[in-house]
Amino acid sequence: MKSVEEHLAHILDNVAPTPAIELPLLDAHGCLLAADVVAEVDLPPWDNSAMDGYAVRLADALGATPEYPAELSVIDDIAAGRVPSRPIGAGTAARIMTGAPVPPGAEAIVPVEQTDGGTARVAIRAQPMNGQHIRRRGDDVHAGETLLRAGTLLGPAQLGLIAAIGRSTVSARPRPRVVVISTGSELIEPGGELRPGAIHESNSFMLAAAAREAGAVAYRVGLVPDDPDEVLDVISEQLVRADAIVTSGGVSAGAYDVVKAVLSKLGTVEFTGVRMHPGKPQGFGRISSTPIFTLPGNPVSAFVSFEVFVRPAIRRMRGLAPERRPMIRASAVEAMMSPYGKTQFARGLLGPPRLYGPPEVRPVGGPASHLLGDLANANCLVVLGEDVTEVGVGDHVDVIPLGGEFA
Numbered sequence: 001m002k003s004v005e006e007h008l009a010h011i012l013d014n015v016a017p018t019p020a021i022e023l024p025l026l027d028a029h030g031c032l033l034a035a036d037v038v039a040e041v042d043l044p045p046w047d048n049s050a051m052d053g054y055a056v057r058l059a060d061a062l063g064a065t066p067e068y069p070a071e072l073s074v075i076d077d078i079a080a081g082r083v084p085s086r087p088i089g090a091g092t093a094a095r096i097m098t099g100a101p102v103p104p105g106a107e108a109i110v111p112v113e114q115t116d117g118g119t120a121r122v123a124i125r126a127q128p129m130n131g132q133h134i135r136r137r138g139d140d141v142h143a144g145e146t147l148l149r150a151g152t153l154l155g156p157a158q159l160g161l162i163a164a165i166g167r168s169t170v171s172a173r174p175r176p177r178v179v180v181i182s183t184g185s186e187l188i189e190p191g192g193e194l195r196p197g198a199i200h201e202s203n204s205f206m207l208a209a210a211a212r213e214a215g216a217v218a219y220r221v222g223l224v225p226d227d228p229d230e231v232l233d234v235i236s237e238q239l240v241r242a243d244a245i246v247t248s249g250g251v252s253a254g255a256y257d258v259v260k261a262v263l264s265k266l267g268t269v270e271f272t273g274v275r276m277h278p279g280k281p282q283g284f285g286r287i288s289s290t291p292i293f294t295l296p297g298n299p300v301s302a303f304v305s306f307e308v309f310v311r312p313a314i315r316r317m318r319g320l321a322p323e324r325r326p327m328i329r330a331s332a333v334e335a336m337m338s339p340y341g342k343t344q345f346a347r348g349l350l351g352p353p354r355l356y357g358p359p360e361v362r363p364v365g366g367p368a369s370h371l372l373g374d375l376a377n378a379n380c381l382v383v384l385g386e387d388v389t390e391v392g393v394g395d396h397v398d399v400i401p402l403g404g405e406f407a
Helices: 004-013 156-164 203-213 228-238 258-264 299-318 372-376
Strands: 021-024 053-056 070-078 092-096 108-111 121-124 146-148 169-173 177-183 217-224 244-248 269-273 281-287 290-295 328-332 343-350 360-363 380-384 396-401
Touching (some): 004 281, 177 203, 203 217, 203 299, 228 244, 258 269, 299 343
Parallel strands (some): 177 217, 328 360
Antiparallel strands (some): 021 169, 070 121, 281 290
């Protein structure tokens, strides 16, 4: 059997970042930038007003106060999106709105609150300073400046900046498309009436949600019975839209574990035991050029396997590092047992940070791989190494917090 580290290293050595393509901006949200973004224009592209008010010359408002305002003729009304119709000369002003171009000759913007708001003539009630409330061309960005480096994760602010310089697309690594397939003749869709021997299918919903959380575009495929031809047909049909395929069920040594039986014949998928609990039976390989992860069918085993092996692979495909969730140290508040020779991933409840010492963690439920209710109430995995057989109260343990993406 392989260790967890050996199996993960094998997976990461055999997946690569998705090729970069030109993406519409919203489609690039959460993707990794593939090429530097260089500004082709200045931002702002011209001097503009930072306030609603009046564009004036300094000399015409010199010494203006509420008691002795400067009276000026209003010769223009400049709204955002319009251009000035004439320059500002002696004794004149232009009413101007936020974002509108500053007219030639103007040296400051007087906020409307410091005037009487006149439309034909205006009383300026405060002396402005040179450049007051004027956003200068290029204050934010200069043409030719490198704004974002390749490898930047594209969030709302980055996409806003790219749009502001006039680009509608960007070169980025797209989110990998992950197809999730759940196998088993005993499975029926949620909402269906249970027949004797049947259970409601849950793994595909859990794994598709986990793939989305990891930053993938997830597709859930309907249930596939334990029929070799049907399993192979469904997997083959999904290759056209999949950057990776994840299956659950059918990978142990039973008579009806058809995923292992079908894919083993192809010779491109390796099935192995991994020294871990839960999640011992694992499979990984390729069909054509598409990576495929075959996970155990028990829900906790499937979830832990996804967290330990598939999530890092998705991050590698996205071009992100680190690929693995960061572990933290925590103090056990209850004793725990673990089988020798296996890395155990126990469900746990991690407490908030403490002023002194590490946070506390307590186990949630037992170790059985079908206890989905306990998993749903956990917020972390407690990692007990192969050589750890017991943990005492107060001992420090490694913990993987769950939930959400990580930087």
